Amino acid sequence: MSQSVDSKKIIEFLELVGRLKHVKRTGWVICDIDECESIAGHMYRMGLMTFLLTEENNPTDLDRLKCLQIALIHDLAECIVGDLTPHCGVTPEEKHRRENEAMKKIAELTGIAGDRMYDLYQEYEKQSSPEAVFAKDLDRYDMILQAFEYEKRENKPRKLQEFFTATEGKFQHPFIQNLVKELYSQRDDFEKNRLLNGNA
Template sequence: MEALNPENVLKFMNLVNNLKHSSRRGWSLINVENHEHIAGHMYAMGMMTFLLGDDSNLDRFKCLQLALVHDLAECIVGDITPQDNIPEDKKHAMEDEAMKEIASNLGEDIGKMIYNLYKEYEAKETPEAIFVKDLDRLDMLFTATHYEKRDNTPRKMQEFFDATEGKFKHPFIQKLVKALLEYRNKPHQLEGSVPNGIIKQ
């Protein structure tokens, strides 16, 4: 593997660290206080890749890698939402250029790997990319449910549930969504309580 330029690695780290302080704007647009940052969303998705059993046909490590790079471009372009009225093709072009800039700091080997992972996720054609997109949507619904419970604002986040209905592909994620919806419809529970059955495969 080629030697990396320390100055370029620091540039990469500086870009990535932006995500620890960058708001998930979808929540701010509906006035959710104390909401998550982009890095927190990516962390949650990464943790969920461990839910894959050893008997899964999916490559767990590949899923983890995809989860960690899927929103990486947002450290440069920010979290673009539909309310920004940016055409989808322009949004993808902006993110693609951002990923090329990010990858350019990491040399031919690592940079190309990260860029290719990003392109794999964007294409949504491999089983791993499809699964990670399921995780992306699941984390959004889980977080929406958390805010509804925390802030005692039942059904406030219904638009997110409507937007993802029928879009989940993986059977286990479908079970998780079903359990989450049942939990969402129950009376408020103490913070930190776990919906019954939500961690069982």
């Protein structure tokens, strides 16, 4: 295959990825959140959270680079299929099928690099490594953190409780569990302060 063809495919790949900068996360759209985050914004903060792993809070010695890579590709298929949620009328099996086909197409555009991305995507979907499990924690934590940020922005405590309910008790890594505990505490304080100020 000539270099020019490779470059064309890479540009096609980058253009597909670029869509994620503009596609809003479906859960927030359904909840009527104005100016809600994009899929890329969600993956970006997940990626940054992998840098917070240290020798002190990473007792199982997770591979931080692998965690970062999984964070950056776990929703990559959504550049083709969109952000499918249980509210979209698509079964989990059909969602997985569509996303898997999309990841295969993406992998074909980028050769060996694509093979690596597809393998990491499969690892995440199957939760088959400690790094994939950690990335799932990051996915859930970023979601509830974002939900709390929207509640504060709109001054509506508990408005997005469904996202907290959906993730309750599912966090596995001690570092993330501590962050969840702190987030819950801040959320309780936010509600109490609003009540004290007579804004109930």
